[in-house]
Amino acid sequence: xxxxxxxxxxxxxxxxxxxxxxxxxxxxxxxxxxxxxxxxxxxxxxxxxxxxxxxxxxxxxxxxxxxxxxxxxxxxxxxxxxxxxxxxxxxxxxxxxxxxxxxxxxxxxxxxxxxxxxxxxxxxxxxxxxxxxxxxxxxxxxxxxxxxxxxxxxxxxxxxxxxxxxxxxxxxxxxxxxxxxxxxxxxxxxxxxxxxxxxxxxxxxxxxxxxxxxxxxxxxxxxxxxxxxxxxxxxxxxxxxxxxxxxxxxxxxxxxxxxxxxxxxxxxxxxxxxxxxxxxxxxxxxxxxxxxxxxxxxxxxxxxxxxxxxxxxxxxxxxxxxxxxxxxxxxx
Amino acid sequence: xxxxxxxxxxxxxxxxxxxxxxxxxxxxxxxxxxxxxxxxxxxxxxxxxxxxxxxxxxxxxxxxxxxxxxxxxxxxxxxxxxxxxxxxxxxxxxxxxxxxxxxxxxxxxxxxxxxxxxxxxxxxxxxxxxxxxxxxxxxxxxxxxxxxxxxxxxxxxxxxxxxxxxxxxxxxxxxxxxxxxxxxxxxxxxxxxxxxxxxxxxxxxxxxxxxxxxxxxxxxxxxxxxxxxxxxxxxxxxxxxxxxxxxxxxxxxxxxxxxxxxxxxxxxxxxxxxxxxxxxxxxxxxxxxxxxxxxxxxxxxxxxxxxxxxxxxxxxxxxxx
Numbered sequence: 001x002x003x004x005x006x007x008x009x010x011x012x013x014x015x016x017x018x019x020x021x022x023x024x025x026x027x028x029x030x031x032x033x034x035x036x037x038x039x040x041x042x043x044x045x046x047x048x049x050x051x052x053x054x055x056x057x058x059x060x061x062x063x064x065x066x067x068x069x070x071x072x073x074x075x076x077x078x079x080x081x082x083x084x085x086x087x088x089x090x091x092x093x094x095x096x097x098x099x100x101x102x103x104x105x106x107x108x109x110x111x112x113x114x115x116x117x118x119x120x121x122x123x124x125x126x127x128x129x130x131x132x133x134x135x136x137x138x139x140x141x142x143x144x145x146x147x148x149x150x151x152x153x154x155x156x157x158x159x160x161x162x163x164x165x166x167x168x169x170x171x172x173x174x175x176x177x178x179x180x181x182x183x184x185x186x187x188x189x190x191x192x193x194x195x196x197x198x199x200x201x202x203x204x205x206x207x208x209x210x211x212x213x214x215x216x217x218x219x220x221x222x223x224x225x226x227x228x229x230x231x232x233x234x235x236x237x238x239x240x241x242x243x244x245x246x247x248x249x250x251x252x253x254x255x256x257x258x259x260x261x262x263x264x265x266x267x268x269x270x271x272x273x274x275x276x277x278x279x280x281x282x283x284x285x286x287x288x289x290x291x292x293x294x295x296x297x298x299x300x301x302x303x304x305x306x307x308x309x310x311x312x313x314x315x316x317x318x319x320x321x322x323x324x325x326x327x328x329x330x331x332x
Numbered sequence: 333x334x335x336x337x338x339x340x341x342x343x344x345x346x347x348x349x350x351x352x353x354x355x356x357x358x359x360x361x362x363x364x365x366x367x368x369x370x371x372x373x374x375x376x377x378x379x380x381x382x383x384x385x386x387x388x389x390x391x392x393x394x395x396x397x398x399x400x401x402x403x404x405x406x407x408x409x410x411x412x413x414x415x416x417x418x419x420x421x422x423x424x425x426x427x428x429x430x431x432x433x434x435x436x437x438x439x440x441x442x443x444x445x446x447x448x449x450x451x452x453x454x455x456x457x458x459x460x461x462x463x464x465x466x467x468x469x470x471x472x473x474x475x476x477x478x479x480x481x482x483x484x485x486x487x488x489x490x491x492x493x494x495x496x497x498x499x500x501x502x503x504x505x506x507x508x509x510x511x512x513x514x515x516x517x518x519x520x521x522x523x524x525x526x527x528x529x530x531x532x533x534x535x536x537x538x539x540x541x542x543x544x545x546x547x548x549x550x551x552x553x554x555x556x557x558x559x560x561x562x563x564x565x566x567x568x569x570x571x572x573x574x575x576x577x578x579x580x581x582x583x584x585x586x587x588x589x590x591x592x593x594x595x596x597x598x599x600x601x602x603x604x605x606x607x608x609x610x611x612x613x614x615x616x617x618x619x620x621x622x623x624x625x626x627x628x629x630x631x632x633x634x635x636x637x638x639x640x641x642x643x644x645x646x647x648x649x650x651x652x653x
Contacts, residue, residue: 103435134398164391
């Protein structure tokens with residue numbers, strides 16, 4: 001598959017460049033810490049790491065305002081961090097604490113944050129797309145200028161809900177940015193082993209959804225493409241599908257022995273590590289010094305360490321409250 | 333007024349009084365509803381609020397969830413309960429879980445209506461009674477209006493709920509004529525109703541089986557057996573106290589449920605009575621359910637598969653004598 005490159009770079013200023021780098025590093029270090037906490041059995045259940053895909057979440061999130069809505073997947077740590085959900089509340093969620101962003105009810109796969117219009121991580125592949133369509137419908141009916149963005153992977157394009165959602169969003173001209181993070185594998189099945197047509201943006205076009213594909217390892221290219229997509233949608237032109245071509249460096253989850261791809265393939269992709277790639281770009285452009293790099297690294301490490309302390313200190317929800325959040329009360 | 337007109341009147345009232353309410357589903361607009369429930373509403377309220385959808389049950393139910401999260405009060409119509417299985421992922425994995433999974437941050441005020449039940453010779457893909465499956469799931473409410481006032485009032489009450497409510501309208505009820513008071517408005521949806529008082533046996537039913545059960549009670553009365561008929565109205569939450577109160581007086585119970593017997597909601601009711609009123613019982617709780625067969629087309633076979641009045645009478649007599 002050929003990977004299109006953006007031809008014209010964003011005129012990126014130093015402050016923004018360092019911000020993007022820092023955001024990607026926050027995710028990388030958070031995920032590394034999560035893996036460590038998993039091996040210490042502080043985190044249990046499924047844990048799907050975002051390492052390798054940092055540029056897609058960070059770049060894409062720059063295109064959305066606090067008024068916009070986000071719908072994510074079970075590999076959503078990067079989306080949540082890039083959306084600004086406090087690191088400690090995310091770590092605490094994975095520790096199962098009441099101070100977690102979902103009060104310990106969701107764990108790694110189900111981060112939610114109402115104040116940031118983060119409508120959750122969904123763990124049934126494709127299940128978030130119809131919800132994004134509905135959120136966009138609600139915004140449109142209430143004449144709010146917001147857009148909804150929905151992250152999903154290449155595996156989701158095999159689900160009926162992908163096709164139904166493309167059709168409905170296009171039919172009703174809804175303000176949705178569909179963000180397909182194509183990491184080439186639906187768990188352990190390569191795209192070409194489960195799709196007759198491997199060009200995802202082509203599928204969208206057949207439903208009348210405007211679309212494009214972009215190198216998902218280049219954070220500036222992702223940001224530019226996401227801004228274009230979001231502007232298109234904000235202009236009342238209906239939905240847009242942006243396919244971001246990326247790769248996860250770790251296994252599907254901590255339970256995955258990763259037997260379905262070669263070490264060589266992984267090593268090839270690691271040469272395009274989005275963080276290393278961006279760092280060397282910035283050094284080339286003289287936007288990043290060794291001092292900057294060391295400072296950012298130290299600040300990020302401190303933030304993640306503090307998140308672990310916050311998680312450790314968090315209380316457990318009392319068992320007496322087990323049934324509290326099943327149903328609400330009718331307002332009088 | 334018919335049951336169909338009562339549902340339509342409730343839809344109209346909801347659409348008039350709350351700008352957040354809209355209706356979507358297959359053929360609800362231009363066609364007027366597969367059961368003609370929404371006939372005329374497109375002309376009255378326009379295409380923004382009466383939305384025809386593609387045949388995409390999973391996505392239009394999921395879009396209902398999203399719209400509810402986004403501040404609307406969607407009413408989603410699914411043509412029949414058999415079709416709702418295409419949306420089961422959205423209903424069970426999303427609608428029912430989001431409040432809990434989000435630690436109570438989000439709620440999904442979604443109302444989903446659908447037709448259920450057999451008796452119209454529509455064979456094995458349009459005739460089943462699967463509401464008991466839905467009643468298995470915490471996080472949603474399951475209503476089964478059986479009368480004209482309930483068809484109206486329960487829909488309006490459902491729209492005030494902060495969480496997903498599923499309303500099962502038995503398809504044979506749509507032409508049912510009934511009286512409705514002028515001031516029928518909001519009603520309680522958590523309580524069962526005693527539709528006929530009696531002292532000898534409690535007949536517990538809901539939805540499309542209420543009529544047959546009332547007829548059976550009349551026949552039993554001719555033989556000197558006074559049956560009390562309980563219309564559950566809501567399967568989740570279940571009004572267990574009303575059931576137990578009645579059984580404490582009659583000491584006998586028959587559950588009438590159009591769903592299949594195995595793993596049925598009738599089994600749940602029977603178990604609740606056994607667990608909570610064992611000492612009150614003078615006889616085993618009996619169940620009158622559908623036969624264990626996909627619904628046949630031929631009239632005589634369908635009748636044989638569904639609970640019938642004589643079966644209810646027979647079951648009651650077996651434990652009363």
